[in-house]
Amino acid sequence: MALGAVASLAMAALAGCVSTSTNGTGTSTGAPTAVTTGGGVAPKDLSGNVVWWGYTPGSPVNEQYIAQFNKDYPNIKVTWKQTSIDDYDAAVRPALGNSSGLDVYQMSAGSANGGVAVFGGSAIDLTPAVQAALGSDWKSKLATTGVSALTVDGQLKALAAGAVFAGTIWINQDLFDKYGLTPPKTYDDWKNVCATFKKNNVGCFVQGANQGAFNIDTLHAIADNVSPGTFIKATRGEVPWTDPNLVKAFQLWKGLFTDGIMQDGALGQMQYPDANNAFMSQKYAMVMMGTWYSQYLIPNVMQSAMQAAGSTDKPFTMIPINFPDIAGTGNTGSLFGDVDYGQGVSAKSSNQEAATAFAVWMGTSTAGQQAIADSLNLIPALKSVTPNWDNVKLVNPDKQQGPEKDLVQRASAVTDNPRFATINADMNQALMQALSTVAAGQATPDQATKTLQQAQQSNG
Amino acid sequence: MTTTSLTTTTTAGRAAEADGRRRKHGTHLNGLPWILPAFVFVVGLIYYSVFYTGYISTLDWDGLAPTAKAVGLGNFTKMFADPVFWAALRHTAVFYVVTFTVQTALGFVLAAIMHSRVRFAMLHKVVIFIPTVLAPATMAPVFRLIYADDGMANWILRHVGLGSLAHPWLADGKTALPALMLITVWQWTGLTFILYYAAMSQIEPELLEAARLDRAGNLRTLWYIVWPGCRGTTVSLAMLGFIGALKTFDIPYLVTTGGPYHSTEFLGTYIYRMGIRQAHIGYAAAISIVLLVLAVAGALVIGRANRKGASA
Numbered sequence: 001m002a003l004g005a006v007a008s009l010a011m012a013a014l015a016g017c018v019s020t021s022t023n024g025t026g027t028s029t030g031a032p033t034a035v036t037t038g039g040g041v042a043p044k045d046l047s048g049n050v051v052w053w054g055y056t057p058g059s060p061v062n063e064q065y066i067a068q069f070n071k072d073y074p075n076i077k078v079t080w081k082q083t084s085i086d087d088y089d090a091a092v093r094p095a096l097g098n099s100s101g102l103d104v105y106q107m108s109a110g111s112a113n114g115g116v117a118v119f120g121g122s123a124i125d126l127t128p129a130v131q132a133a134l135g136s137d138w139k140s141k142l143a144t145t146g147v148s149a150l151t152v153d154g155q156l157k158a159l160a161a162g163a164v165f166a167g168t169i170w171i172n173q174d175l176f177d178k179y180g181l182t183p184p185k186t187y188d189d190w191k192n193v194c195a196t197f198k199k200n201n202v203g204c205f206v207q208g209a210n211q212g213a214f215n216i217d218t219l220h221a222i223a224d225n226v227s228p229g230t231f232i233k234a235t236r237g238e239v240p241w242t243d244p245n246l247v248k249a250f251q252l253w254k255g256l257f258t259d260g261i262m263q264d265g266a267l268g269q270m271q272y273p274d275a276n277n278a279f280m281s282q283k284y285a286m287v288m289m290g291t292w293y294s295q296y297l298i299p300n301v302m303q304s305a306m307q308a309a310g311s312t313d314k315p316f317t318m319i320p321i322n323f324p325d326i327a328g329t330g331n332t333g334s335l336f337g338d339v340d341y342g343q344g345v346s347a348k349s350s351n352q353e354a355a356t357a358f359a360v361w362m363g364t365s366t367a368g369q370q371a372i373a374d375s376l377n378l379i380p381a382l383k384s385v386t387p388n389w390d391n392v393k394l395v396n397p398d399k400q401q402g403p404e405k406d407l408v409q410r411a412s413a414v415t416d417n418p419r420f421a422t423i424n425a426d427m428n429q430a431l432m433q434a435l436s437t438v439a440a441g442q443a444t445p446d447q448a449t450k451t452l453q454q455a456q457q458s459n460g
Numbered sequence: 461m462t463t464t465s466l467t468t469t470t471t472a473g474r475a476a477e478a479d480g481r482r483r484k485h486g487t488h489l490n491g492l493p494w495i496l497p498a499f500v501f502v503v504g505l506i507y508y509s510v511f512y513t514g515y516i517s518t519l520d521w522d523g524l525a526p527t528a529k530a531v532g533l534g535n536f537t538k539m540f541a542d543p544v545f546w547a548a549l550r551h552t553a554v555f556y557v558v559t560f561t562v563q564t565a566l567g568f569v570l571a572a573i574m575h576s577r578v579r580f581a582m583l584h585k586v587v588i589f590i591p592t593v594l595a596p597a598t599m600a601p602v603f604r605l606i607y608a609d610d611g612m613a614n615w616i617l618r619h620v621g622l623g624s625l626a627h628p629w630l631a632d633g634k635t636a637l638p639a640l641m642l643i644t645v646w647q648w649t650g651l652t653f654i655l656y657y658a659a660m661s662q663i664e665p666e667l668l669e670a671a672r673l674d675r676a677g678n679l680r681t682l683w684y685i686v687w688p689g690c691r692g693t694t695v696s697l698a699m700l701g702f703i704g705a706l707k708t709f710d711i712p713y714l715v716t717t718g719g720p721y722h723s724t725e726f727l728g729t730y731i732y733r734m735g736i737r738q739a740h741i742g743y744a745a746a747i748s749i750v751l752l753v754l755a756v757a758g759a760l761v762i763g764r765a766n767r768k769g770a771s772a
Contacts, residue, residue: 429737
């Protein structure tokens with residue numbers, strides 16, 4: 001019965017997709033027409049209540065997605081249920097045991113929240129639905145990282161909404177301009193920039209080093225600067241963690257704490273909310289964040305974030321820059337990422353037809369993907385869709401559009417440099433521990449990498 | 461006379477015994493429906509959960525997979541060789557001893573002061589008690605700011621000539637745990653105070669009056685009359701504090717997430733880390749069982765020590 005429902009839905013999605021065309025900028029020219037499906041159900045006739053669990057991106061963006069979805073599927077009521085990032089796994093685990101109260105839920109790659117390796121077992125296979133929606137060559141139409149990261153044992157457990165990439169630093173361009181500074185390109189540049197900011201009582205670089213996932217981002221960026229690809233090989237067990245390039249990366253990581261780059265007391269602070277708030281309230285000029293930060297280029301979204309950080313100032317001009325060449329190798333501009341989240345449909349859901357319609361719409365329809373692209377929160381999963389820059393209002397288009405377009409373009413081209421997909425939860429923990437002990441001087445880079453290697457081996 | 465009396469007493473005693481048996485029997489029959497809901501709830505939910513957790517502790521399971529691998533006592537063996545587990549136990553012990561001692565001393569002294577003629581006593585009581593009703597989730601970000609390198613704690617130190625002590629308290633493994641203990645003392649001293657305040661109200665005024673007549677000073681009265689008079693409260697607080705220390709989760713999780721480098725890891729945070737973050741539900745269940753055993757054993761030891769102390 002469930003299979004039949006999914007098949008009929010897939011047909012509906014396919015029909016809807018075919019009837020939707022795009023213009024040159026990827027903008028939807030119309031909602032799917034009411035089409036007859038194999039089961040005789042048109043999108044407008046499909047009804048049901050769908051409870052959608054997740055942790056990102058939050059209000060008001062999720063409500064905007066739902067409103068867009070309801071233009072195509074007016075009789076499906078979607079209720080967004082948000083938990084905090086940290087509590088998501090704990091909250092969704094018991095909810096998945098019920099047939100009601102959870103229909104669609106967010107999953108992500110590797111050791112990130114809602115990791116598909118753990119939570120994918122509770123989801124149906126969406127392959128038939130997406131195949132029907134996009135055709136037999138569906139894989140070529142979707143970002144590779146999204147498909148591979150959410151496939152378990154040959155089954156597509158979730159449809160990626162989009163991907164996020166890290167490796168960038170975001171800077172407050174207004175503060176840089178105010179003090180006549182240019183974005184740092186080398187380690188010496190960076191130290192000089194920080195010295196100038198400190199002289200003017202402005203914080204330089206802020207990181208919540210007590211929230212380890214972001215430390216892993218920084219290490220990854222440093223390691224790619226030292227030797228591109230070595231970090232990923234280590235996570236896959238192809239290179240030992242004791243590789244001299246990785247030891248060097250740990251040394252440079254430690255240097256950020258001892259050379260006045262990282263703010264004092266970083267190990268006692270969280271990336272969210274502490275570092276984020278410090279940057280948003282303009283107390284610090286630089287922060288290690290990824291493409292998910294692009295959403296704050298939009299004035300009203302940034303204003304909300306600034307208000308949440310306790311600032312009543314007007315939105316400021318922030319732009320993404322490459323991680324500085326602190327190793328002096330010339331290897332810069334590395335971006336690494338994977339699917340931010342995908343929508344899975346609970347195998348126990350009593351609304352699977354409507355739930356699958358929603359998951360498929362988010363991941364494959366031009367309208368759904370355009371909404372995601374235009375929010376600048378994610379790099380869309382559907383390759384044909386890019387942000388419609390005519391529709392996207394930026395705080396300072398002259399200064400922001402160029403760097404942002406470049407970031408989106410480069411991120412879309414990344415094929416094999418995952419962020420968390422190759423790091424399981426145990427290695428994630430081991431990495432966070434290694435980074436914090438090195439930062440605090442509790443372990444040397446040599447000792448930390450040896451411990452990491454032991455953890456890797458015991459993990460198989 | 462004696463015989464008659466004895467006979468009468470014996471007869472009356474038998475009658476009372478029989479009546480007692482009847483009443484006892486009757487109570488059983490009549491009372492059972494009344495306690496049944498609570499009985500079913502306790503046995504059916506709490507004890508079931510305890511035994512189920514015990515069963516899970518013998519599995520290697522992520523909590524969602526349809527199948528789990530039985531590992532016997534493997535999780536316990538692994539746990540006893542895990543340095544983070546022992547660190548969590550150490551932190552719990554230190555946390556309990558320090559917070560209980562400081563809270564008891566402060567709560568007792570404040571309660572004694574409030575029983576004397578203090579101006580604006582009600583206002584003082586409210587101020588002391590308010591932290592107890594504040595949610596840790598709302599206070600955690602505030603304390604991270606207070607303890608930050610440029611936070612208020614260091615600002616105060618610098619302004620009272622103790623700038624050399626200023627440093628990022630939560631970022632240093634040596635000071636993160638004491639910082640958390642200070643938050644806990646700040647939060648829970650109000651409750652200790654209220655309980656001691658109530659206990660002191662129950663002490664017979666005649667006893668205090670007699671002490672005064674015997675020319676006992678304030679300190680002697682407090683130590684020899686009031687403190688023993690509050691013994692039951694102290695024991696209750698000791699038990700609650702011990703169990704609370706074992707269950708400590710919210711403050712370390714929200715303020716430091718057990719870091720840096722596990723320096724503020726407690727059994728509660730470690731159970732969450734292993735069970736939820738790393739999806740080792742079996743291992744987390746094994747730690748939970750140890751936590752349960754420690755809680756029961758600790759309560760028994762404190763209770764026994766109290767009975768011995770009371771009979772001595």
